[in-house]
Amino acid sequence: MSHKSYHLRSGPFLFEIDTPISIVQEHISSHYSHSLVQPSSSSFIDYHVTLNHGPLHRRLIFPQATFSFNHKTPFKPLPLTQAHAMLEWGMNWVISSTANQFLTIHAAALEKNGKAVIITATPGSGKSTLCAYLVSQGWRLLSDELALISPGTLEVHGLARPMNMKNKSIDVMKEYFSADSFSKVAEDTHKGTVCLLRPPISSLEKVLIPAAPALLVFIKYQPDEHCYVESIDKAKALVEVISNTFNFGLLGHKGFDICKRLIAQTDSVYIEYSDFEACKTAIENALTKSNQ
Amino acid sequence: MRLFQLLSSPDKSLNLSLFKWSTLLAEARYMSMLGQLKPLLVKAHVWHKLPLKVQQTIESDFCVYANQRRLLSQESERLSSLLKGLNVDHVYLKGAAYQLAGYPEFDGRLMADIDLLVSRDSLPKVEAELLKSGWIFTKTNDYDEKFYREWSHEIPPLRHIERGTELDVHFNIMPVILKNSPSPALLQSKITPLPQLPSAYMLEPSALAFHSIIHLFFESEYNKGIRDLNDIYMLTKHFDGVDFWQGLIALEGEMGNGDCIYWALYFLRKIYSLSPPTYVLEHFDKCAPNKALAAILGWSFTQVFYQQYPPYRSKLHLVAAAILYWRGHLKRMPLYKLIPHLFVKGWRQFINKEEMTLEDVFRVR
Numbered sequence: 001m002s003h004k005s006y007h008l009r010s011g012p013f014l015f016e017i018d019t020p021i022s023i024v025q026e027h028i029s030s031h032y033s034h035s036l037v038q039p040s041s042s043s044f045i046d047y048h049v050t051l052n053h054g055p056l057h058r059r060l061i062f063p064q065a066t067f068s069f070n071h072k073t074p075f076k077p078l079p080l081t082q083a084h085a086m087l088e089w090g091m092n093w094v095i096s097s098t099a100n101q102f103l104t105i106h107a108a109a110l111e112k113n114g115k116a117v118i119i120t121a122t123p124g125s126g127k128s129t130l131c132a133y134l135v136s137q138g139w140r141l142l143s144d145e146l147a148l149i150s151p152g153t154l155e156v157h158g159l160a161r162p163m164n165m166k167n168k169s170i171d172v173m174k175e176y177f178s179a180d181s182f183s184k185v186a187e188d189t190h191k192g193t194v195c196l197l198r199p200p201i202s203s204l205e206k207v208l209i210p211a212a213p214a215l216l217v218f219i220k221y222q223p224d225e226h227c228y229v230e231s232i233d234k235a236k237a238l239v240e241v242i243s244n245t246f247n248f249g250l251l252g253h254k255g256f257d258i259c260k261r262l263i264a265q266t267d268s269v270y271i272e273y274s275d276f277e278a279c280k281t282a283i284e285n286a287l288t289k290s291n292q
Numbered sequence: 293m294r295l296f297q298l299l300s301s302p303d304k305s306l307n308l309s310l311f312k313w314s315t316l317l318a319e320a321r322y323m324s325m326l327g328q329l330k331p332l333l334v335k336a337h338v339w340h341k342l343p344l345k346v347q348q349t350i351e352s353d354f355c356v357y358a359n360q361r362r363l364l365s366q367e368s369e370r371l372s373s374l375l376k377g378l379n380v381d382h383v384y385l386k387g388a389a390y391q392l393a394g395y396p397e398f399d400g401r402l403m404a405d406i407d408l409l410v411s412r413d414s415l416p417k418v419e420a421e422l423l424k425s426g427w428i429f430t431k432t433n434d435y436d437e438k439f440y441r442e443w444s445h446e447i448p449p450l451r452h453i454e455r456g457t458e459l460d461v462h463f464n465i466m467p468v469i470l471k472n473s474p475s476p477a478l479l480q481s482k483i484t485p486l487p488q489l490p491s492a493y494m495l496e497p498s499a500l501a502f503h504s505i506i507h508l509f510f511e512s513e514y515n516k517g518i519r520d521l522n523d524i525y526m527l528t529k530h531f532d533g534v535d536f537w538q539g540l541i542a543l544e545g546e547m548g549n550g551d552c553i554y555w556a557l558y559f560l561r562k563i564y565s566l567s568p569p570t571y572v573l574e575h576f577d578k579c580a581p582n583k584a585l586a587a588i589l590g591w592s593f594t595q596v597f598y599q600q601y602p603p604y605r606s607k608l609h610l611v612a613a614a615i616l617y618w619r620g621h622l623k624r625m626p627l628y629k630l631i632p633h634l635f636v637k638g639w640r641q642f643i644n645k646e647e648m649t650l651e652d653v654f655r656v657r
Contacts (some may be wrong), residue, residue, distance in 0.1 A: 039311065040311060040312065040314075041309040041311045042310050043310060043311050043314075044311065044314045044345040045318070046314070046366060070318055070322055071322060071602040071603070072322070098352060098353070100351075100353075100355040100356065101349075249359070250356060250359045
């Protein structure tokens, strides 16, 4: 297939994506159609990304895809069938390793009634799944992977990109999203089976509106626990946020200052859950309490 | 506008469109020079008039520099107390030296690693002490050992096991395998102490520039050529004066390699309109290669300094890169060693690509 070039706006960033790979082209058409823009002389392209076919001898047997950022290739190639997932992971990597105008937390972020909720978890603890569920219930998606905190206002900036569903959560989400929201499934990735879930238009339309953070949620999916909620003291919450921040050390004193102010401004809860509805209610209750 | 034009006339960037800025900054990112643009644009009195997006992109990279600068301060204090205990004088080279000296022109300049020169005699005890303090070798096979220690001018690269800092310990200025490799003692005598760091030194102004110049024009790959040329420009601007230029002429007399200085001056004049004193130009014009070679090399260097960023490469870029690749290798190694070396290197690159996997990188430290 021939090379195609796309200009894709994701919140504060404009990506230019070049690719001849049909699976990536299809993914962009189906999952980013509302984020594509026509560049003009007043467009600032933040990041130039290319997804290409692997070397020629790998075109025939076990075909591969390579990811490059600004004409450099930082990663090993992946199987061609995972190329669209590679685009998503690569974009996350580009933002988290360069956007130091923000404090970048490895977390899901959503907006409800004008307030932002930041959800962190250890990998595999159901952060993205819970995020997708809340989105299906009308919460606005900011991001399922990166909470971008503005150093001055502490507002959370959204990206509104497809959400990364893994393994069992793919089937679980079929109840809550239309079939065309799901991307092609990428099998046998380093995260298992992966599928990307397109956020609703309502999230995409408001992507440029940041939200003030009100609540931090530390989440854990626990099959034998209906819903357990515990409030977290500020010192513990601070440590938790710091350990989930990509550029905490890099920002030095400034990083510490932002984390400290973020904790001062928000409430924190720890939730173990297996029931979506109960978990959502628990977060809503905590949000209401934080407003008082 | 291209990066080399911005570096020489930052004031002309004021009316660029946002789109043109983004292309320019992408080129600077490719050369690892984004953060360096901040002091340049501040000094040219254009910084505060720039669009927010441009400022943010540069500032974001400047944060990476500020963090590196902090880490360098801590690392140099540790190294200093470690090497002072052994009574070993050590000389910081290149990026680390510019930073520790506090030259304001070098604010924002990133370093890939810390380069340190010690005498060959002290090498065994320095290595033993570093290994005891958490430094480990990142390349550990027999071929690398032989290559670095017997043919090059440094030991295999070290990395600190906890802090991840990279350290290159040099025992010579140029590869020891060269027949005419100058004695390291010559440059080691031209040093000046670094304030607040016991037993730590850096090269004197002329020697600093001389070292930077021979390193650039002995290279075989010019991915960051314009960055290194810009270093030399900033050094000449910082030191400009009779002592500096005469020191450079004297060093050339002792250590040769006048052709490297000829090329440095040639491109500093061409790109930055630098105007060194006439006697300096007359002296180094004598070191120019013969006309045919000068034409070929001049063209090749022009390609890599002006058009190294992939979208700007011409169809003949590969030819220029290949000429400089072979020139660089032949300058550093005799042909009978070079052919087998390139073969081994090529084969190992083929079977073992040193890249990260996505799992390695997308992880919070």
